[in-house]
Amino acid sequence: MIEARYLEIAGALGFVEIVTPDAHPAPDTLPTVLCIHTAGQSGVQYRHVARDLAARGYRVIVPDLPGHGRSEPAPGGPVTSLTAYGDWLCAVLDELEIERPYVVGCSIGGKLTLELSVRPERPLAGAVAMEAEAGPGRVNVAGLRRELEDVAGPARAERTYLGTLASVGTSVPDDKARVIATMHKREDPEISSSDLIGWGSHDVRDRLHLIDAPIHLVAGLDDPWIRAAEVEQVAARVNEAHPGLARYTGLAGIGHYPMEEVDDFAAVVDTWFRELGETDLSVRDSEEVAL
């Protein structure tokens, strides 16, 4: 079942999709997953995953960040701070009275997963942070600030379309890649640029020791926006502070959008959640898998 909710958060309505198994008598008792989308996009990126995770027995929460999808714009204008998005996501969890969720996010959503993970005052059941390094993302923040003026941002639709195609992994069939790129082209350029400024300035490297829930770092090995070795290093640094708390997976043939590229991603992430739930603090090795 899909329930659509508008939540009053910080002076604006935020849209949240809540997906649960059909006819479940007590969906609030199910393990809950918070899914966080990428820059400029919306929860629609999880349309297949949310349905399939619900079928696997989860309650799935898919918000649209402020200014994205069906959420109203942030009252203060486009958000350029991922910390502010982190606060907003915590408010969503408060409004829905959700405690100890699993969190999965990709790109800025991956960074937001890290951001939520370094907030021990709000415990998580586990986290899957995809396509995100702990340090600032590799973008030209000054150029992005220029493009906040529409006159300075030419051909955004084509650049988003072609850039998305180039960011999808080599294992993804062309027709599927084109659907992903066409849907990404729906973005608002001002919102996307603001998100990417957040991507280029967010840094949790000095807070990784605060992570106290099991975490899985994931990198598509075809992702041009990150360095997989840096993502693997995040897991290593978390394990330095808390041995066995973090693991890493490199996805062969996958690019920047695993939840849209990987066939039956829900089955994959379900396995990851179960492994996180069984974390016994024994040290886990890194691995690479072909999907």
Place this chain on the structure above:
Amino acid sequence: MTLTTSDLVTVGDRIAGAARELAPLLAEAGIALPGGSALAGAIAAELLTPPIPGATRTGITWSTSRPVTHDDTVHADVLVTRVADGIVDRYVRLVDDTGTVRECGTETWRLDDPTAAPARPELDFCTAAWGELLRARLDEDAEFASSLSSWDGTIGLRCDDRELHLRIYKGRIVDVTRRTPHGATFTFVAPAHLWAEVVLAERDDFMRRAIGGEFSSSGDGYEYLRLTKPLNIVIAHARALAQEVRP
């Protein structure tokens, strides 16, 4: 990417040599250099790369990002980037055992017999002959014409020191020349080794490389970004052109 070594020297020929530790490599050649010498990498590259048969090395340009030291183990990765007028250019990377490119440069070789390695215009990027072949393909591409149907300007394409201008008016290429009277609106700039790698790659990774910041531009940066789609089409045709003669 599949770049094989052909019988005749051809753009796209690639050789990856064996890895050697620098100190014994230099010692076996009877070369003694002071520690920290800026020449060590260039000399190692020469020792690690096979010569072109029937040719004489006549020049080299070399640069370094992290100079190699006598303790480093390196191998040379060699790519032929130009064959024209009896001259062969080879791009040489010196790569360490972590896969990091430490030093790189371009060698120039003069063939004793220029006919031994004929030039192929399809692989001689940004020359007038290459430009005419490119124009013939673009003239037949309705998507290219549509993408520029409201545009009046000049696209510059640059490979090392060679520049070619495509003068475009409302979707039609009206001139292909080394320099239009008013110059290029913008110029897409890539070194020869990147041109070779992009046009001969199995998969079109032009945009991936653009995201990674491997190319540059001069002139009007706004127009350069605005013309992402037609530029992507131009590169697709450059790839098709190259792969006509080097599948």
